[in-house]
Amino acid sequence: MIKGLYFDGATSDKKEVFLYVTDTGRIGFNGINKEPLSFDMIKVSPRIGNTARYIDLQDGAQFETEDNDAIDDIVKSLSPEKFNGFIHKLESVKRFVLLTVFIVIFIAWGFIQYGVPYFSREFASMLPDDASEYLGQGILETLDEHWFEDSQLPEARKKELTVVFNDLLVEIGEKNIVLEFRNSIKIGANAFALPNRTIVFTDDLINLSNSNDEIISIMLHEIGHLDNLHSLRSTIQRFSLAMFVMVITGDVSTSSSLITALPVVLLEAGYSREIEAEADTYALEKMLKHNINPVFFATIMQKLEASHSSKYLECRKNDKYSLEECLIIAVQDKRESGKDDEMIMGYISTHPLSKERMQRFNKAAF
Amino acid sequence: MQDNDLGKETSYSDKPFEFTGKAMEFFSIWIVNVALTILTLGIYSAWAKVRTHQYFYGNTKLDDATFRYLADPKQILKGRIIAFAFFMAYYFAGLISPIAAGIIFVFILLLIPALIVMSMSFRLRNSAYRNVKFDFNKNFKRAYLIFSMPVVFIGAYVFIASQFQPEVTVDTNENAVLSIMIGVLPLLILFLIPWWEFMITQFKVLNSKYGDAALTFQATTKDYFKMYALVMLMPMLALALIAVIASIIIPMIGLSGVNPFDFSGLTVMTIPIVLIILLFYVWIFAYVQTKRTNLVFNNVNLNGHQLNSDLKVGYMMYLYFTNTIAMALTLGLMMPWAKIRTAKYKASVTSLTPAGNLGEFASMQLQNQSAIGEEIGEMFDMDLGF
Numbered sequence: 001m002i003k004g005l006y007f008d009g010a011t012s013d014k015k016e017v018f019l020y021v022t023d024t025g026r027i028g029f030n031g032i033n034k035e036p037l038s039f040d041m042i043k044v045s046p047r048i049g050n051t052a053r054y055i056d057l058q059d060g061a062q063f064e065t066e067d068n069d070a071i072d073d074i075v076k077s078l079s080p081e082k083f084n085g086f087i088h089k090l091e092s093v094k095r096f097v098l099l100t101v102f103i104v105i106f107i108a109w110g111f112i113q114y115g116v117p118y119f120s121r122e123f124a125s126m127l128p129d130d131a132s133e134y135l136g137q138g139i140l141e142t143l144d145e146h147w148f149e150d151s152q153l154p155e156a157r158k159k160e161l162t163v164v165f166n167d168l169l170v171e172i173g174e175k176n177i178v179l180e181f182r183n184s185i186k187i188g189a190n191a192f193a194l195p196n197r198t199i200v201f202t203d204d205l206i207n208l209s210n211s212n213d214e215i216i217s218i219m220l221h222e223i224g225h226l227d228n229l230h231s232l233r234s235t236i237q238r239f240s241l242a243m244f245v246m247v248i249t250g251d252v253s254t255s256s257s258l259i260t261a262l263p264v265v266l267l268e269a270g271y272s273r274e275i276e277a278e279a280d281t282y283a284l285e286k287m288l289k290h291n292i293n294p295v296f297f298a299t300i301m302q303k304l305e306a307s308h309s310s311k312y313l314e315c316r317k318n319d320k321y322s323l324e325e326c327l328i329i330a331v332q333d334k335r336e337s338g339k340d341d342e343m344i345m346g347y348i349s350t351h352p353l354s355k356e357r358m359q360r361f362n363k364a365a366f
Numbered sequence: 367m368q369d370n371d372l373g374k375e376t377s378y379s380d381k382p383f384e385f386t387g388k389a390m391e392f393f394s395i396w397i398v399n400v401a402l403t404i405l406t407l408g409i410y411s412a413w414a415k416v417r418t419h420q421y422f423y424g425n426t427k428l429d430d431a432t433f434r435y436l437a438d439p440k441q442i443l444k445g446r447i448i449a450f451a452f453f454m455a456y457y458f459a460g461l462i463s464p465i466a467a468g469i470i471f472v473f474i475l476l477l478i479p480a481l482i483v484m485s486m487s488f489r490l491r492n493s494a495y496r497n498v499k500f501d502f503n504k505n506f507k508r509a510y511l512i513f514s515m516p517v518v519f520i521g522a523y524v525f526i527a528s529q530f531q532p533e534v535t536v537d538t539n540e541n542a543v544l545s546i547m548i549g550v551l552p553l554l555i556l557f558l559i560p561w562w563e564f565m566i567t568q569f570k571v572l573n574s575k576y577g578d579a580a581l582t583f584q585a586t587t588k589d590y591f592k593m594y595a596l597v598m599l600m601p602m603l604a605l606a607l608i609a610v611i612a613s614i615i616i617p618m619i620g621l622s623g624v625n626p627f628d629f630s631g632l633t634v635m636t637i638p639i640v641l642i643i644l645l646f647y648v649w650i651f652a653y654v655q656t657k658r659t660n661l662v663f664n665n666v667n668l669n670g671h672q673l674n675s676d677l678k679v680g681y682m683m684y685l686y687f688t689n690t691i692a693m694a695l696t697l698g699l700m701m702p703w704a705k706i707r708t709a710k711y712k713a714s715v716t717s718l719t720p721a722g723n724l725g726e727f728a729s730m731q732l733q734n735q736s737a738i739g740e741e742i743g744e745m746f747d748m749d750l751g752f
Contacts, residue, residue: 005496007496009497012496012727013723013725014430014725048420051386051424061497064497087417090398101699107404
């Protein structure tokens with residue numbers, strides 16, 4: 001006898017009844033006037049933890065009980081199906097659950113570490129070039145509107161660098177890459193590789209260098225981004241990561257979306273670092289192959305980093321010092337204070353530690 | 367069996383809601399859901415959703431009977447596939463052409479009112495209590511009327527603002543009047559938010575049914591203005607507080623010779639400000655959730671049976687704060703625990719004051735319902751619940 005509640009389905013009226021199984025395997029109810037039913041005329045809801053079980057009868061009535069084990073016994077003895085309660089078994093056996101925890105952590109780690117980068121690399125190379133073209137055009141327009149001004153470099157310097165760039169392209173066997181110059185007070189010294197095969201140098205970065213080899217090393221780094229379709233890849237990575245987090249967390253209404261945003265931000269920074277390292281590898285390989293001393297990348301990186309430090313910005317406000325003097329002061333200051341993390345915040349998270357990057361090129365220097 | 371008189375007496379006193387879920391038990395269900403979802407590349411997520419809902423419904427008790435979630439996972443999967451296709455189309459169209467993405471976005475925007483109605487309908491028709499289903503009256507016309515209001519207001523504002531660009535107008539007097547208008551209008555629109563939320567909630571409640579009985583809603587626009595008044599005041603107070611703290615700390619940093627733009631200096635300066643913002647964020651979140659739930663529940667009536675909710679802002683803040691910290695420290699593994707304790711607290715402060723016998727509600731004949739509305743809504747992160 002299983003104690004439970006009976007609802008006829010026509011109204012919300014509740015009756016206390018007792019379920020029993022006859023000798024012939026039929027299900028009957030004590031407390032209401034009903035003929036015992038055969039097992040295939042009823043439907044037993046699957047077990048979910050210790051929540052109430054429902055037995056739906058053919059006429060729309062419902063029996064509700066909390067005696068899960070008794071219902072399980074009936075199902076076991078009367079149901080012809082073997083896989084009844086398979087999911088519940090997974091959920092209720094501690095060993096399975098523990099195993100599942102490890103499986104989930106392992107898969108999540110593998111997916112984030114290898115799956116997302118691999119998938120996005122494959123997918124990026126499948127997309128038509130038009131996609132990159134549109135994407136890059138849009139980015140350049142936005143940048144021009146909000147961040148960039150026209151370059152202030154002398155025409156002769158621009159021409160010289162364009163020649164250097166085109167020679168470099170021929171040498172390394174790349175083509176269809178456009179070099180652009182822009183000035184940006186807001187961004188400072190930096191270079192960008194846009195997916196429509198355009199590389200943008202800011203005036204500040206050009207002014208930081210004292211040798212064209214330094215600029216060539218940055219050019220190679222940016223070509224490395226283009227060669228590996230990094231813009232498309234990071235877009236796809238961001239998308240798959242968001243999807244993955246959504247699938248795992250479902251709806252997180254108990255806290256706020258802040259909690260899911262945080263890991264995504266951290267993981268994206270991780271992917272970004274990976275992408276930067278890949279572009280560095282490309283640059284280093286090409287420099288060694290074409291006899292350009294890798295030390296130039298390290299020197300321009302050091303100056304680039306110094307140019308974003310507060311010491312440098314402070315110094316530049318003062319008319320007494322020239323750009324070179326300020327750079328020297330900033331580099332000196334960094335060396336003395338031993339602080340490697342003194343950069344603008346965006347820089348620290350999305351790029352590998354510049355100390356490590358520089359070391360890599362310094363080691364390969366000749 | 368109970369004595370008849372005694373039985374009657376207890377049925378008229380307040381009936382508390384009870385949530386009987388356990389964190390460990392739900393953790394097992396959740397982690398198996400996640401594992402199977404990953405292993406089936408997301409397909410199992412529909413079954414996972416049903417099991418999760420069934421766990422929470424089945425553990426919610428009122429007057430000895432439980433709530434029941436009846437949705438068919440296959441239907442949810444169908445909805446999910448369509449929603450996913452929409453989402454992919456929108457996302458990748460954005461990469462290739464902003465115009466194509468814009469068209470898809472507008473298309474989805476136009477569908478939102480219909481999606482909300484379909485989603486409400488799907489959810490309620492698949493919810494039952496005492497073998498009587500809930501229902502939602504699919505009033506598409508009214509949904510479009512209500513949801514198009516902000517579009518009309520904002521559209522009118524953009525139109526007015528674009529008509530009088532500074533370089534077009536020559537008359538400076540006219541210019542000044544217009545700039546005031548353009549500045550004041552957004553505030554007016556902001557002022558309409560409480561009223562709008564009232565309209566939406568009223569729409570949702572009045573079209574909901576339990577069996578063949580319709581819900582009624584006694585809240586007024588005034589209640590919603592009251593609720594928002596504090597929310598709109600608090601940001602100003604918080605800003606003032608931040609300004610005071612910053613004005614104390616920045617000169618201190620200046621004196622000690624640390625550059626405020628220095629990364630190390632920045633952390634010193636930002637810690638109290640970030641803490642205030644975080645605390646404020648949690649407070650706003652908890653305040654709005656709490657007051658909104660209380661307001662809706664305490665004004666929903668079903669044939670004289672009255673719902674009561676007495677959520678406390680302080681306790682909700684504490685819950686959200688500790689939930690967030692626990693989840694952050696365990697990389698999300700404490701999420702099931704967080705969900706269970708939140709549900710437990712919510713149930714513990716909810717009750718029903720019956721006007722008579724709860725057995726009086728009659729069922730309605732219902733047809734099957736598509737899950738597409740609910741799923742697309744969820745993909746685009748809309749709040750579809752009460």
